[in-house]
Amino acid sequence: xxxxxxxxxxxxxxxxxxxxxxxxxxxxxxxxxxxxxxxxxxxxxxxxxxxxxxxxxxxxxxxxxxxxxxxxxxxxxxxxxxxxxxxxxxxxxxxxxxxxxxxxxxxxxxxxxxxxxxxxxxxxxxxxxxxxxxxxxxxxxxxxxxxxxxxxxxxxxxxxxxxxxxxxxxxxxxxxxxxxxxxxxxxxxxxxxxxxxxxxxxxxxxxxxxxxxxxx
Amino acid sequence: xxxxxxxxxxxxxxxxxxxxxxxxxxxxxxxxxxxxxxxxxxxxxxxxxxxxxxxxxxxxxxxxxxxxxxxxxxxxxxxxxxxxxxxxxxxxxxxxxxxxxxxxxxxxxxxxxxxxxxxxxxxxxxxxxxxxxxxxxxxxxxxxxxxxxxxxxxxxxxxxxxxxxxxxxxxxxxxxxxxxxxxxxxxxxxxxxxxxxxxxxxxxxxxxxxxxxxxx
DNA sequence: AGTCGCTTTGACCATTTGGTAAAAACCACG
DNA sequence: CGTGGTTTTTACCAAATGGTCAAAGCGACT
Numbered sequence: 001x002x003x004x005x006x007x008x009x010x011x012x013x014x015x016x017x018x019x020x021x022x023x024x025x026x027x028x029x030x031x032x033x034x035x036x037x038x039x040x041x042x043x044x045x046x047x048x049x050x051x052x053x054x055x056x057x058x059x060x061x062x063x064x065x066x067x068x069x070x071x072x073x074x075x076x077x078x079x080x081x082x083x084x085x086x087x088x089x090x091x092x093x094x095x096x097x098x099x100x101x102x103x104x105x106x107x108x109x110x111x112x113x114x115x116x117x118x119x120x121x122x123x124x125x126x127x128x129x130x131x132x133x134x135x136x137x138x139x140x141x142x143x144x145x146x147x148x149x150x151x152x153x154x155x156x157x158x159x160x161x162x163x164x165x166x167x168x169x170x171x172x173x174x175x176x177x178x179x180x181x182x183x184x185x186x187x188x189x190x191x192x193x194x195x196x197x198x199x200x201x202x203x204x205x206x207x208x209x210x211x212x213x214x215x216x
Numbered sequence: 217x218x219x220x221x222x223x224x225x226x227x228x229x230x231x232x233x234x235x236x237x238x239x240x241x242x243x244x245x246x247x248x249x250x251x252x253x254x255x256x257x258x259x260x261x262x263x264x265x266x267x268x269x270x271x272x273x274x275x276x277x278x279x280x281x282x283x284x285x286x287x288x289x290x291x292x293x294x295x296x297x298x299x300x301x302x303x304x305x306x307x308x309x310x311x312x313x314x315x316x317x318x319x320x321x322x323x324x325x326x327x328x329x330x331x332x333x334x335x336x337x338x339x340x341x342x343x344x345x346x347x348x349x350x351x352x353x354x355x356x357x358x359x360x361x362x363x364x365x366x367x368x369x370x371x372x373x374x375x376x377x378x379x380x381x382x383x384x385x386x387x388x389x390x391x392x393x394x395x396x397x398x399x400x401x402x403x404x405x406x407x408x409x410x411x412x413x414x415x416x417x418x419x420x421x422x423x424x425x426x427x428x429x430x431x432x
Numbered sequence: 433a434g435t436c437g438c439t440t441t442g443a444c445c446a447t448t449t450g451g452t453a454a455a456a457a458c459c460a461c462g
Numbered sequence: 463c464g465t466g467g468t469t470t471t472t473a474c475c476a477a478a479t480g481g482t483c484a485a486a487g488c489g490a491c492t
Binding site for chain 2: 478483
């Protein structure tokens, strides 16, 4: 009994099917949430029969858990790259843009994560209070350092990070709303979002001084 | 057969039970999503039996639909109050704070809405492209006017609104994450959030000019 | 007190859904 | 080409779930 659980070198077919299943599951889970998704849907999307699906994974939970674990790593990458040695504003802007790109390129992952958070993170609360918190604490320290050195306006590092998460992930998680309001037009809105957010974080909304309009 | 559907004046009991049901349903739907919620859970939370529950509502969908419809109205109120005659920055800040308060005081509503968006808004896509879009278009026009009058930095009105939604609702929708990172301490973080967001939208992150630290 | 209409209950159903068992089909490798 | 392990399928379950129905209970008003 090989049963995917085994740690032996996986067969070509095993790797192949496992990937297909995870991809299908990501699609389904991210759209319907854990309970809303059914094994039949996933099996169908993966092009397998339900029992066949269960040959590769222990059960529904196992698939979901696997997805979530893999996701967290990718998800935190942009923040990991925040360079303490870099120029503060530039670093933050770069981080923001990386996150925005992730929302554009991996909306399903974003929604999977959002779903889990909404339900109270019953399946990854450990990672949140562990891995995630550790990284955020570390980077918050970096930002605090910048503030104390007078290289950044005196802001709360944690809420700064939250706001970046919120604004960027919004474009993936609330995509229907965004499209519904902007019109179903091409995805050009990601470009506009990048421009807007850059300006917001850099300069705020204060109007340019009265006499100085057009070219500073 | 009275069946709550009837438009006649509702009985005292009818009003009372209907309220209890909707409140219970809000609790359950907002935490588990539409498919994740069960009639038994809702009936239980409302203190009724399942058949009794179904005496007041046509079915699961009907309850959900009712909640969503009522919600939308409350939800858009803060934006409706944005006053075209007010001072731009002050108006936007006030709007932001109103939204933040809603996240603090009505997190369940926020999550219900978020859940629906995540699933692709299958049950309120009409309202989004209708009522909601109309209001947003109107207020975006107001903001655009402020920009053109040079009373506000030249920003995209739509993305400005999106960012306000995102940052404020984040505190309700991702509450577990926020608490997990900040520590389960008192809800003081809403105060900090208000302070941070005010600063972000007003002045951005640029550090104060070198010589000018402490008192402008 | 009696009665008519609103409210509640208990017993049931049909479907859906996560999951299992065992046989059949397949495939790589000697 | 046969054989041992890997995959896949067919046939089933038991539990959960949305929903129905008819009978019983209750309450307000005459």
